Amino acid sequence: MSTSDRTGPDRHADVLVVHASKAGGTAGIATVVADELRAQGLRVDVATATDAAADDVTLAGYRAVVLGSALYAGRWRHDAVRFLRRHAVMLRGRRVWLFQSGPCGPDAAHQAEQGAAEPISVRRLREDIDADPPVTFGGVLDPATAHGLARWMARGDLAGDHRDPERIRAWARTIAQSLQPVGHVSP
DSSP states (O other): OBOTTOOSTTOOOSEEEEEEOSSSHHHHHHHHHHHHHHHTTOOEEEEEHHHHTSTTOOOTTOSEEEEEEEEETTEEOHHHHHHHHHTHHHHTTSEEEEEEEOOOSTTHHHHHHHOOOOOHHHHHHHHHHTOOOOEEEOOEEOTTTOOTHHHHHTTTTTOEEOOOHHHHHHHHHHHHHHHSOTTOOOO
16 A cells, blocks of 8 residues: 555555556556645545455545546456455445546547446445445556457557546545535645
8 A cells, every 4th residue: 555645653644545457547547536635635545456455454544435446348347346345334434436447439538428337236335335426537548558358449449548637636626625624725
């Protein structure tokens, strides 16, 4: 777990940003979210879903959790779903925001704004922790790093980086605003 904002062993960040990424695109979104939350004055830790899903990881001390997963063939990465399942009890007592990344190609921005379908397993777990549906962001399909079916898909017009950093930052700002005390003016 990245703990660059901690100042001591008992010091917890305000927000834990967790990501499940296959080729790095979702991890990049998590970084943009974390950077924007920090710019808004929050203390943030970032972790992979694999690390954060470990049995010995605790969410005690975090006021909120942001969880994002790559979306492949209508499914979230297994480690992100495992994180939701393993930490459901602790997530119920916190503010939780979810995001998914995946749409690629010329229509990616429109698809992202419309929102990709939420996987059934994620919907059930999300409802159990009383979180809103995931926000969808465009994904990345890089021919140089794609494997299997993705490599074949990357040969066409789906290839490229279809993330919208300003849309991601704007979403992160809404999270920060909802976590600020009443009357607090963010930087």
